[in-house]
Structure formats: structure tokens, C-alpha cells
Amino acid sequence: MFRDTADIVIIGGGPAAREAATILPRARLVAGPDETVWHAQDHTLWIETAGGLGTLTFSRLLLCADEPLLLLALGCAFRAERPMVDERGETSRSGVFAAGPVLGAADGEAEARQARIAARALAGLPPGGRITVAPAAAASASCARLDPVGIAALLEQEPGPGRNRAALAQAALLGSVMPARPVGFAALAAAAGPVEPKPTQQDAGLLS
Numbered sequence: 001m002f003r004d005t006a007d008i009v010i011i012g013g014g015p016a017a018r019e020a021a022t023i024l025p026r027a028r029l030v031a032g033p034d035e036t037v038w039h040a041q042d043h044t045l046w047i048e049t050a051g052g053l054g055t056l057t058f059s060r061l062l063l064c065a066d067e068p069l070l071l072l073a074l075g076c077a078f079r080a081e082r083p084m085v086d087e088r089g090e091t092s093r094s095g096v097f098a099a100g101p102v103l104g105a106a107d108g109e110a111e112a113r114q115a116r117i118a119a120r121a122l123a124g125l126p127p128g129g130r131i132t133v134a135p136a137a138a139a140s141a142s143c144a145r146l147d148p149v150g151i152a153a154l155l156e157q158e159p160g161p162g163r164n165r166a167a168l169a170q171a172a173l174l175g176s177v178m179p180a181r182p183v184g185f186a187a188l189a190a191a192a193g194p195v196e197p198k199p200t201q202q203d204a205g206l207l208s
Contacts, residue, residue, distance in 0.1 A: 002051070
């Protein structure tokens with residue numbers, strides 16, 4: 001399991017991420033299919049690569065992919081299934097920005113424009129514009145609270161609008177976070193690291 005560190009991390013492989021990378025050339029770009037982020041917590045991302053799993057610790061983050069559950073896991077506030085951001089794209093968590101598909105940008109040009117504003121803000125430059133969040137397509141219908149088996153089945157589904165919507169709804173019901181990507185037992189075991197052996201239990205004298 002590898003461990004890496006970066007000041008600024010950009011997540012995504014589309015127009016928004018490419019635009020942000022031109023403004024932040026020293027940022028660490030995490031993009032599929034070579035690297036996939038499947039969970040986040042505090043200032044750490046869990047990344048899966050062809051070589052295995054690892055962690056990437058960051059100081060600041062710009063999410064340019066349609067992965068709202070990563071922002072949920074980082075504790076960012078949401079409204080109507082969209083992350084809440086200011087006019088520069090900064091979420092409710094200081095240093096965590098969003099742009100592009102996750103904010104409902106209409107097309108590649110809009111994605112790149114939002115990313116340009118957020119990246120300039122991260123670089124300490126005048127943003128040169130304002131970001132507005134597109135309303136969600138439809139409000140979530142009321143849903144039942146899933147049992148553990150139902151949640152496990154949900155988390156095994158491929159990411160997409162339907163799964164994201166259902167996971168966000170369950171997170172609101174349960175007050176918990178959901179991994180952005182399906183997580184298998186092998187991934188969880190690797191992330192947990194080596195297990196410290198417990199001392200052998202001494203039963204002598206207990207039955208006397």
C-alpha cells in the first residue's frame with residue numbers, strides 16, 4: 001500500500017480538470033482509468049491503481065469529476081443533491097473546491113469556465129468570474145431507510161446519478177457517509193493495513 005502527499009490535488013479527467021491543470025501545473029492530477037478515487041476522509045484520498053491501493057494526503061482539493069459522494073465524505077454541505085459552493089467554487093470545507101459536472105455544468109465549455117475560476121482562486125489569483133450551481137434535475141423522492149444488506153447492495157452498484165442520489169438520501173437518513181466507488185473486502189483489508197497480533201489468551205486456573 002503506497003502513501004503519497006500533495007499540496008493541491010485535482011480529481012477528474014474531463015474538460016474541467018484539464019483546464020484546472022493548465023492553471024495549477026504543480027497540482028497532482030488524479031484521473032481514470034489509471035487512478036480511481038474510491039473514498040475520502042479529512043485530508044486523505046484512498047486511491048486504487050493498477051499496482052494496488054494507496055492513500056494521497058492533500059492540503060487543498062479541486063473536484064472536477066461527477067463524484068458528489070467524495071465531497072459528502074469530506075463533510076461538505078449539500079442542498080438538493082448539489083454541493084453548496086461560493087462564487088469561487090469553494091465548498092463549506094475550507095480549501096475544498098468543486099467545478100464542472102458535480103455542479104451541474106451544462107457542457108464542456110461551462111465545465112472549463114468553472115474550473116478556471118476555481119483554479120485561479122486556488123492559485124491566489126482574481127477568479128475572473130462567478131460560479132453558479134445548476135439546480136438538480138428533480139428533487140429526491142422520499143425513500144425508506146435501508147437495512148445493512150440493502151446498503152451493501154447499493155454500495156456495490158457502479159457509480160452514476162441514480163446510485164449517487166440513493167446514497168445521498170441514505171446518508172441524510174443515517175447521518176453517515178458512503179464510499180464514492182464500490183469497495184470490496186480486499187480493498188477494505190488493504191486500507192486497514194496489517195493487523196497487530198493479539199497475545200495468546202491464558203486460561204490456566206480459570207476452570208479450577
